[in-house]
Amino acid sequence: MTSVLFDVPGPKARRLSVILSIVAGVLIAAGLVWIIWTLAQPREAAGDLVLPGYFDPSRWDIFADPQVWRFIFVEGVWGTLRAALTASVLAVALGIVLSLLRSSQIAWVRIPTTIVIEFLRGMPVLLMMLFILLVLQTGAFWAVVAALTLYNGALIGEALRAGLASLPRGQREAGLSLGMRPLQSKMLVEFPQAFRQMLPIIIAQLVVLLKDTSLGYIVAYPELLRVTLNNLASFYGNRYLFSLFLVCLALYLAMNLLLSWFARWVSKRTASKSSGTRLDPEDPGQAVLVAQASAAARQPGKGAV
Amino acid sequence: MDVVIDNLPRYLEGFSMTLRLLVVSGVAALVIGTLIAAMRISPVASLRWFATVYTELVRNTPLTLVLFFCAIVLPYLGSRLPYEVAATIGLSIYTSPFVAEALRSGINGVPLGQAEAARSVGLGFGQTVGLVVMPQAFRMTIPPLINVFIALTKNTSVAGGFFVVELFTVGKELANANGDAVIAVLLGVASFYLVITIPLGILAAQLERKWVVQR
Numbered sequence: 150m151t152s153v154l155f156d157v158p159g160p161k162a163r164r165l166s167v168i169l170s171i172v173a174g175v176l177i178a179a180g181l182v183w184i185i186w187t188l189a190q191p192r193e194a195a196g197d198l199v200l201p202g203y204f205d206p207s208r209w210d211i212f213a214d215p216q217v218w219r220f221i222f223v224e225g226v227w228g229t230l231r232a233a234l235t236a237s238v239l240a241v242a243l244g245i246v247l248s249l250l251r252s253s254q255i256a257w258v259r260i261p262t263t264i265v266i267e268f269l270r271g272m273p274v275l276l277m278m279l280f281i282l283l284v285l286q287t288g289a290f291w292a293v294v295a296a297l298t299l300y301n302g303a304l305i306g307e308a309l310r311a312g313l314a315s316l317p318r319g320q321r322e323a324g325l326s327l328g329m330r331p332l333q334s335k336m337l338v339e340f341p342q343a344f345r346q347m348l349p350i351i352i353a354q355l356v357v358l359l360k361d362t363s364l365g366y367i368v369a370y371p372e373l374l375r376v377t378l379n380n381l382a383s384f385y386g387n388r389y390l391f392s393l394f395l396v397c398l399a400l401y402l403a404m405n406l407l408l409s410w411f412a413r414w415v416s417k418r419t420a421s422k423s424s425g426t427r428l429d430p431e432d433p434g435q436a437v438l439v440a441q442a443s444a445a446a447r448q449p450g451k452g453a454v
Numbered sequence: 455m456d457v458v459i460d461n462l463p464r465y466l467e468g469f470s471m472t473l474r475l476l477v478v479s480g481v482a483a484l485v486i487g488t489l490i491a492a493m494r495i496s497p498v499a500s501l502r503w504f505a506t507v508y509t510e511l512v513r514n515t516p517l518t519l520v521l522f523f524c525a526i527v528l529p530y531l532g533s534r535l536p537y538e539v540a541a542t543i544g545l546s547i548y549t550s551p552f553v554a555e556a557l558r559s560g561i562n563g564v565p566l567g568q569a570e571a572a573r574s575v576g577l578g579f580g581q582t583v584g585l586v587v588m589p590q591a592f593r594m595t596i597p598p599l600i601n602v603f604i605a606l607t608k609n610t611s612v613a614g615g616f617f618v619v620e621l622f623t624v625g626k627e628l629a630n631a632n633g634d635a636v637i638a639v640l641l642g643v644a645s646f647y648l649v650i651t652i653p654l655g656i657l658a659a660q661l662e663r664k665w666v667v668q669r
Contacts, residue, residue, distance in 0.1 A: 166497045170500045173500045271648045272647060275612055276644060279625070279626060279629070367518070367615035374522065409510075
């Protein structure tokens with residue numbers, strides 16, 4: 150885009166850009182080094198104590214103990230993954246049901262579903278967790294899973310509905326003209342296409358779900374964040390807090406980045422196969438808007454159904 | 455129902471804190487996000503690289519972890535920020551890459567041919583950007599940006615878990631104090647969130663429908 154907005158840069162402008170690039174790079178690197186160096190310095194505390202820097206071996210020695218790692222993985226990572234996996238399966242199932250109900254021909258089904266979806270989408274997940282925990286008394290695990298299922302199920306349902314709406318109308322007409330009933334045409338002809346088109350968006354939504362399991366920390370569900378930064382930090386003492394934080398951050402980044410890259414890979418694969426508009430898995434909300442808009446544009450006079 | 459009416463002042467207190475978090479961190483995220491988006495399309499390679507890494511890292515970190523860092527790790531490292539400010543910083547940082555992506559995809563969404571056509575009829579840089587590219591990018595950017603702010607509204611509730619007294623905290627305290635009316639108390643909290651999120655959602659959908667460009 151930027152390249153056509155102005156004349157092609159000559160040798161002078163190109164040299165300037167390289168110089169700026171190097172200067173900015175050095176400044177960024179210097180900033181990072183300064184932060185790390187400051188953290189590594191020993192610091193004075195009250196009562197003539199000198200605390201070791203944050204990268205001192207004495208702040209990291211617990212990680213030599215395999216017990217600690219086993220605890221982090223068995224309790225923390227598995228606690229997070231267990232909640233995320235259960236909620237993902239349930240959320241996709243709920244999404245499928247909601248998308249079918251919401252695109253129903255019968256107003257008595259469609260309108261209440263719309264209201265329920267709007268309600269679920271507009272609520273903070275954390276509030277839902279608290280509600281389920283206090284009102285239904287399910288225990289922390291099911292509170293986390295149920296809230297994540299409801300919220301992400303509503304969003305996945307919307308994505309699938311947008312996918313259904315953005316299919317060419319001929320698909321449905323062809324199904325009906327072959328003598329299929331409306332529901333058959335929906336399940337056998339339209340839905341598989343919508344699901345495939347929206348798969349990257351669904352996986353991107355699952356990244357959101359995985360990230361949101363960390364809200365379990367606030368409702369006292371033992372997942373990665375609570376296990377490392379609460380249980381381990383209070384067991385081994387606060388001086389390990391920063392080290393534990395870095396470990397926890399690294400584990401979260403590893404899980405989420407893997408899933409994000411998977412979403413991008415799926416998006417690239419489906420883009421080459423289907424002829425539809427390619428949707429950006431980076432931003433589920435926007436991709437759904439794009440699909441809805443293209444659906445609205447394709448069906449003049451009818452609007453988004 | 456009576457519980458909600460009796461405690462209306464407390465609800466409003468929490469609601470005003472939620473609004474404050476929303477507005478301050480929304481504006482801050484808009485500023486940081488614009489900077490990051492500008493870095494991402496800039497001709498300077500190292501800035502582009504930095505912005506990409508920043509976006510990728512922050513977007514894949516859970517908000518709870520970001521707020522934990524701001525509210526618990528930072529004081530431990532020696533900062534003296536009040537919790538409210540810490541939460542605002544955390545929310546702004548967490549939201550900024552989403553803003554940047556919305557802006558970037560708006561600008562990238564304008565087909566190259568538009569700029570080429572503008573250049574080929576003799577418009578200069580300012581005219582191309584101001585008259586042709588930006589008006590189209592703007593319409594494609596506003597609805598996703600509104601969606602980012604809806605998400606931010608819901609995310610402010612996480613600050614309630616880190617010592618900031620906002621709507622979620624108020625709801626939690628009232629629910630603990632009125633064990634017999636938990637449902638009413640929490641539905642009261644929910645309706646305050648819905649008062650912000652649903653109108654914004656309708657606005658986004660309306661603008662999207664109004665501004666849809668068929669390509």
